[in-house]
Amino acid sequence: MKRLFMLVMIACSLAQAGDPRITVGYTRFRLPNGLDVILHEDHTVPAVSVNLWYHVGSAREKPGRTGFAHLFEHLMFMGSKNAPEGKLDQWLEAAGGDNNATTSTERTNYYENIPSNALDLPLFLESDRMGYLVDAMTPAKVDAQRAVVKNERRQTYENRPYGLASILLDENLYPPDHPYHWPTIGSMADLSAASYEDVVNFFRTYYLPNNASLVIAGDIDPVKTKASVEYWFSDIKAGPPVPPQAAPVAYLAAEKRIVQEDKVQLPRLYMAWLSPAEYTPGDAELDLLANVLAGGKNSRLYKRLVYDMQIAQDVSAFQISSRLNSVFEIIATARGGHTLTEIERVIQEEINRVKAEAPSAHELGRAVNQFEASFLDRLENLGGLADQLNGYVAMTGNPDYFNEDLARYKAIDPAAVRAMANTWLRDDGRVVLSIVPTGKKELAATKEGR
Amino acid sequence: METARTFTPSASPARRHDGLRPLAAFLLAVVLVLNACDVSAQPDRNGPPKLGPPPSLRLPPIRHLALSNGIKVLLMEKHALPLVQVDLVVRAGALMDPEGKTGLASMTASMLTEGAGSRNALEFADAIDFLGAEISATSGFSITGISLHTPLTKLDSALVLLADVTRRPLFPAGELERLRKERLTSLIEWRDEPTALASVLFNRTLYGGHPYGRPSGGTAASLRGISVDDLKTFHDGYIVPGNTTIIVVGDVTGDEMIQKLERAFGDWKGEPAPAPPVPAISQLKGKSVFFVDKPGAAQSVIEIGRVGVPRLTDDYFPIVVMNTILGGSFTSRLNMNLREKHGYTYGAGSRFQFRPLPGPFFATASVQTAVTDSSLVEFTNELKGILKPVPPSDVERAKNYVALGFPADFQSVAQIATQIEELVIYGLPDDYFNRYTERILAVTPADVERVARKYIDSDNLAFVIVGDRKEVGKSVSALKIAPEKFLTVEDVLGPAPVIDGGK
Numbered sequence: 003m004k005r006l007f008m009l010v011m012i013a014c015s016l017a018q019a020g021d022p023r024i025t026v027g028y029t030r031f032r033l034p035n036g037l038d039v040i041l042h043e044d045h046t047v048p049a050v051s052v053n054l055w056y057h058v059g060s061a062r063e064k065p066g067r068t069g070f071a072h073l074f075e076h077l078m079f080m081g082s083k084n085a086p087e088g089k090l091d092q093w094l095e096a097a098g099g100d101n102n103a104t105t106s107t108e109r110t111n112y113y114e115n116i117p118s119n120a121l122d123l124p125l126f127l128e129s130d131r132m133g134y135l136v137d138a139m140t141p142a143k144v145d146a147q148r149a150v151v152k153n154e155r156r157q158t159y160e161n162r163p164y165g166l167a168s169i170l171l172d173e174n175l176y177p178p179d180h181p182y183h184w185p186t187i188g189s190m191a192d193l194s195a196a197s198y199e200d201v202v203n204f205f206r207t208y209y210l211p212n213n214a215s216l217v218i219a220g221d222i223d224p225v226k227t228k229a230s231v232e233y234w235f236s237d238i239k240a241g242p243p244v245p246p247q248a249a250p251v252a253y254l255a256a257e258k259r260i261v262q263e264d265k266v267q268l269p270r271l272y273m274a275w276l277s278p279a280e281y282t283p284g285d286a287e288l289d290l291l292a293n294v295l296a297g298g299k300n301s302r303l304y305k306r307l308v309y310d311m312q313i314a315q316d317v318s319a320f321q322i323s324s325r326l327n328s329v330f331e332i333i334a335t336a337r338g339g340h341t342l343t344e345i346e347r348v349i350q351e352e353i354n355r356v357k358a359e360a361p362s363a364h365e366l367g368r369a370v371n372q373f374e375a376s377f378l379d380r381l382e383n384l385g386g387l388a389d390q391l392n393g394y395v396a397m398t399g400n401p402d403y404f405n406e407d408l409a410r411y412k413a414i415d416p417a418a419v420r421a422m423a424n425t426w427l428r429d430d431g432r433v434v435l436s437i438v439p440t441g442k443k444e445l446a447a448t449k450e451g452r
Numbered sequence: 453m454e455t456a457r458t459f460t461p462s463a464s465p466a467r468r469h470d471g472l473r474p475l476a477a478f479l480l481a482v483v484l485v486l487n488a489c490d491v492s493a494q495p496d497r498n499g500p501p502k503l504g505p506p507p508s509l510r511l512p513p514i515r516h517l518a519l520s521n522g523i524k525v526l527l528m529e530k531h532a533l534p535l536v537q538v539d540l541v542v543r544a545g546a547l548m549d550p551e552g553k554t555g556l557a558s559m560t561a562s563m564l565t566e567g568a569g570s571r572n573a574l575e576f577a578d579a580i581d582f583l584g585a586e587i588s589a590t591s592g593f594s595i596t597g598i599s600l601h602t603p604l605t606k607l608d609s610a611l612v613l614l615a616d617v618t619r620r621p622l623f624p625a626g627e628l629e630r631l632r633k634e635r636l637t638s639l640i641e642w643r644d645e646p647t648a649l650a651s652v653l654f655n656r657t658l659y660g661g662h663p664y665g666r667p668s669g670g671t672a673a674s675l676r677g678i679s680v681d682d683l684k685t686f687h688d689g690y691i692v693p694g695n696t697t698i699i700v701v702g703d704v705t706g707d708e709m710i711q712k713l714e715r716a717f718g719d720w721k722g723e724p725a726p727a728p729p730v731p732a733i734s735q736l737k738g739k740s741v742f743f744v745d746k747p748g749a750a751q752s753v754i755e756i757g758r759v760g761v762p763r764l765t766d767d768y769f770p771i772v773v774m775n776t777i778l779g780g781s782f783t784s785r786l787n788m789n790l791r792e793k794h795g796y797t798y799g800a801g802s803r804f805q806f807r808p809l810p811g812p813f814f815a816t817a818s819v820q821t822a823v824t825d826s827s828l829v830e831f832t833n834e835l836k837g838i839l840k841p842v843p844p845s846d847v848e849r850a851k852n853y854v855a856l857g858f859p860a861d862f863q864s865v866a867q868i869a870t871q872i873e874e875l876v877i878y879g880l881p882d883d884y885f886n887r888y889t890e891r892i893l894a895v896t897p898a899d900v901e902r903v904a905r906k907y908i909d910s911d912n913l914a915f916v917i918v919g920d921r922k923e924v925g926k927s928v929s930a931l932k933i934a935p936e937k938f939l940t941v942e943d944v945l946g947p948a949p950v951i952d953g954g955k
Contacts, residue, residue: 046532048507049860084497088792091783093500096849098856117856122501130497149795153751157798157818160750163644221507234495265748267640267948299577309574312630315637337637338951368582375584375603378533382864 024377024404028391029224035240036212039231040391040401042219044384050220052124053113053388054132055396057215058208060188061107061181061247061326069151069188070196072105074204076147078112079103082127083134087143090127097123105186108325109396115385118221125234132214133238136205141198148193155187163266164437170262171274174433175329176252182327210241215395219388249326252276254431261436261446268315269445270335271342272435273349277330277426280323281397286410287422288330292319293369294361294419295332295352300368302352303332311348313340325397330426342436342447350429357424360416373411377404509859514872514882515706519718523693526872527700527709530865534604536702537865538611540618541876542596544690546668547809548727552677554663555670559631559678560686561591564598566627569616573627576613585610587617593663594808595877596691601866604703608712615716618691623683632675636949639672643941643948646753646918647818649744653944654755654916657742658812662731672949689725693717697876701865733810735759736912739934744944745921751797752824752919756831757814761907763806763878769891770899771804771907776850777900778802778838778908779815783849785834786815794830796823804907808878813907821920825927828915832933835910839901847897855889 029041060071081087094101099116101124114124159165169185176183216235218227254276278284296303296319307314317334334345381387381404394403436446517525549556565587566573580587585602587610598618602610642648652667659665670678698717700709736758761767772780779786779802790800797817805811815835819827862868875884915933929936 044532047859047862048509049863085500088783088788089500092849095781095783095853097503098506098852098858100857100860115857115860117506117859119504119506120856123503126495126497126501129495146792146795150791150798153791153795153818153820154798156750156820161646161818163641237494265746266644268637298581300574300581305574309630312633315634315641335641337633338640364582368578371582371584378535378603379601379864381533382535384860384863 024381024408026381026387026391026402026404028401029228030401031228033211033232033235035236035238036210037235037238038215038395039228040215040217040395041222041224041227042217042387042391042401043222043224044219044387045221047384048118048221049115049384050118050121050218050222051113051115051384051388052121052128053111053217053219053385053392054128055215055392056110056112056209057108057213057244057396059106059108059110060184060186061249062208063181063184063188065178065184066192067196067200068184068192069186070192070200070204071110072186072188073144073147073151073193073196074201075103075105075110075112076151077139077143077201078131078135080143080147081138082131083137084130085127087138090131093123093127099124106324107182107186111389111392113385113388121218121222121227122230122234125230128216129234129238132209132211132235135209136202139198139201144196144198144201148196151187152190152193155190155193159187164264164270166262166264167270167272167435167437170260170435171272171329171331171433174258174260174435175254175274175276176327177250180250180252181247182252182324206241208244210244211235211238212240213244215392217388217391217395217401219391220384252327254428254433257430257432257434257449259434259436259447259449261438261443263440263443264437266437266439268335268338269342269436269438269442270333271345271349271447272433272437273332273346274433274435275330275427275431277321277323277328279325279327281410284422284426285321285323285328287414287419288321288328288426289323289373290366290369290411290414291356291419291423292321292330293372294356294365295319297369297372302356303334303349306348306352307334307345313337313348314345336445341445342438346434346447353423353427353429356420357427360420363416366414366416366419370411370414374408377408380404506856507859509862509885511862511885514875517706517710519710519714521693521718521720523696523698523717523720525698525700525710525713526876527704527706528868528872529703529705530701530868531703534703535865536600536602536604536607536700536704537869538600538602538614539699539869539873540598540614541697541699541873542598542691543594543695543724544596544686545592545594546663546666547593547730548686548690549663550682550728552674553682554666554674555635555668556678556682556686557591557596557690558669559628559635559675560683560691561589561596561598562631563623563628563683564589564617564621566631567622567624568613569620569622571616572622573624576617580610580613583610587614589617591668593668595873597873599866599869607704611712611716615720619717619720621687623680623687625680628678628680628683632678633951635670635675636672636951638669639945640948643945646746646749646751649746649941649944650753650755650816650916650918653742653744653918653939654757654814654914655812657740657914657916658736658757658759659733662733664733664807664809664811672946688722692722692724693720694722694724699869699872699876701868701872730809733759736914739911739913739915741915741928741934741936742917742939743921743925743928743936744916744918744939744941745925746918746941747920747922749821749918749920751818752821752827752917752924753816753818754824754827754831755814755816755916756835756913757802757812758909758913759810760804760806760813762808762810764808767903767906768806770895770903772854773847773850773892773895774838774900774903775802775804776854777842777846778834778904781850781853785837786817786831789830789834790817790819790827794823794826796820796827796830800831821923824917824919824924825931828917828928828931828933832910835908835913838904838908839910842897842900844897847895847900851892851895855892858889
């Protein structure tokens with residue numbers, strides 16, 4: 003408890019001095035089987051977040067088996083040797099706990115939020131499925147979760163207006179042999195093809211203690227918690243190292259224009275560019291550029307398209323940053339009576355302007371201040387904090403990377419934003435996707451109209 | 453990123469905490485666990501580990517303060533991070549919308565941040581964004597919430613802006629026109645959203661002309677009728693000190709904060725206008741089935757339910773436990789049946805929406821089109837099944853899930869302020885959080901059965917289905933639940949509003 007108290011004092015006093023240094027204390031150790039463990043003590047509420055990352059996601063899939071990493075994630079909930087099917091959820095709920103998991107291109111995370119007296123329960127369950135999942139796996143379980151995942155795809159993509167846009171963008175931004183070419187949810191055909199043997203092979207290749215990192219954050223005593231982790235996870239055998247991943251270079255040599263009809267009332271424009279990998283030069287600059295373009299009422303695109311001209315219902319700009327590559331996107335929905343060509347023309351003017359002239363110090367300051375405030379918010383929730391610690395470990399090797407991360411944004415000057423806009427937002431290397439109401443292709447953005 | 457197991461349909465687990473058990477019990481539990489640990493041995497995997505008694509939530513006290521004009525202030529100090537949350541809870545909502553002006557409360561709330569004090573809409577947005585703070589104003593059926601979330605270092609500047617939006621909104625005519633078009637366009641977008649269609653039709657079926665039966669953001673016709681004068685009348689009548697309580701959570705002390713609030717709100721004057729009468733709510737009689745055609749839909753959205761019960765019912769705690777078993781958790785019967793057993797859906801659940809007046813009870817899921825009829829059968833089975841005695845172990849699990857997970861809902865300053873809002877809105881005592889666990893844990897299997905029979909009356913239900921009629925209309929009719937009414941999107945939302953292009 004003393005440890006937390008000191009941490010809090012540091013954060014507060016420096017924040018009030020006008021130069022907040024965010025510091026998140028932690029204990030880190032590695033088990034002999036390779037499991038990387040990070041403990042963070044925080045007694046704000048008598049609860050603990052357990053957050054386990056396996057460093058495998060859809061980027062490790064092979065064409066023909068897309069969606070497998072995520073399907074596998076579902077199977078991790080179907081019971082392991084000592085926790086029969088259904089028991090994981092029943093036992094955790096009976097202890098007052100919540101649990102879930104998510105899959106991205108690079109990693110799969112499993113987490114439990116639980117009262118602090120019950121910490122041993124998620125450690126038992128996570129270690130049991132890390133070590134002994136396939137002992138309880140059957141083809142019938144694979145079939146059951148295949149059906150659930152197909153419904154997830156229907157609900158999240160197919161039955162949702164504009165739901166297929168992100169899939170189309172990735173298909174066109176990345177070449178077919180690049181692992182970001184296919185969606186994490188996978189294709190229906192590949193989900194049908196996934197077999198029991200695939201499950202066993204995937205488990206033995208990637209679900210290894212030496213390919214995982216475990217964060218435990220919250221109302222814990224680090225010394226005692228270390229002993230608990232050693233107790234539950236030490237009997238799991240290490241596996242062969244996961245081979246490094248080679249990815250082909252992604253580069254768009256031309257502009258691609260796509261028109262897709264959908265069951266929607268209003269046309270929506272998507273402009274997407276490949277951008278630098280997470281934490282590499284240009285990544286933070288483009289985050290700030292997204293804010294300058296579409297963060298708040300005074301941002302350039304919002305003010306023109308939505309506020310002044312009122313030809314768009316909404317506009318957003320953001321970067322999806324990942325390990326191998328990132329994507330910078332601008333999305334805008336046209337109001338009735340307006341075409342995406344009109345929208346694109348305004349967006350193009352604003353891109354040209356930010357390439358010609360750096361944003362003002364005030365615009366950039368506004369963006370940086372918002373990023374800075376969001377860093378404080380990220381420390382408030384144990385689950386989010388635990389996941390962030392794992393994210394920083396995976397990408398930088400340092401769990402307490404908050405201050406360095408924030409410093410990236412604070413160090414950027416307006417000229418750097420302009421320079422990165424010129425480097426990355428190329429007119430001759432991007433995807434322009436128009437989603438239009440069925441039968442109304444004339445609403446699409448055309449190059450000629452620009 | 454795929455969230456594989458997100459449990460969305462009923463996601464509002466009403467979770468309560470245990471304020472009774474001492475810290476000592478928790479420490480004892482840790483010691484017991486540690487004694488069992490021996491790194492050199494194989495871990496004991498024969499069944500789940502024995503757990504000690506759960507810890508109690510140790511919340512700082514809520515201080516009750518007041519400004520010189522009588523505004524009540526509830527304040528909780530939380531010094532973990534240099535952040536402050538200030539929530540104004542104002543008794544002003546859609547229940548006060550005048551006849552024909554549905555959406556007025558909601559539009560008034562939205563317009564508070566479209567220019568206030570000496571700043572126009574753009575200047576206001578720039579000021580708050582530059583601080584890295586957030587001010588939002590939204591209105592529900594009973595309450596308008598005006599919230600400030602700010603770094604401590606920006607508190608003084610942000611409070612000036614908060615007082616401006618609350619007390620001195622400008623309501624510029626041009627901004628009202630802009631928001632009106634934005635909302636009319638949203639109504640057009642709803643036509644594409646099967647869950648929105650289901651929800652609009654379901655609420656109308658349950659509540660008819662009562663405000664709970666209307667979209668609180670307004671309809672195409674009512675939005676066209678809202679004027680700047682309406683906004684001013686609503687604001688001056690309802691957004692007044694007599695209707696307002698201020699909740700503060702964060703890195704401040706009561707004494708310094710009360711001075712700051714006194715400067716911002718102490719000289720605010722105004723008496724509440726009387727609220728208009730609200731029509732009575734009557735329960736559904738018999739069964740009805742509404743099928744909205746969405747040609748080509750990959751899934752059918754199903755929503756089944758009836759009028760529920762007011763928040764202050766004596767049966768609140770048994771209902772929370774009963775619904776957790778039926779459809780309020782991952783292991784609930786609806787989710788286990790429709791998702792895990794049959795694979796019809798990504799998630800199924802149920803929910804009681806608790807409000808001052810009886811809100812809806814509903815069970816819902818998005819199911820694969822081809823199994824729409826089979827899903828309706830399983831929904832019906834579960835709504836009947838919950839009327840029978842529930843195994844005590846299921847009741848025990850649901851009670852623990854609700855009660856023991858509760859402390860986790862008190863992490864951020866915004867979360868804590870939201871919890872305290874419930875005390876304000878329903879006039880609950882300060883020890884409410886501490887006593888909640890005790891009252892949840894006191895629920896018996898007999899209570900669960902009793903409230904299921906009382907509130908989940910499977911003979912009097914509305915069924916709403918939004919899906920592809922050509923594919924599944926006949927198979928749904930073959931179930932003979934009740935004579936179906938087949939509707940189009942137009943029947944639900946009216947003709948698409950035509951909006952003047954551009955400005």
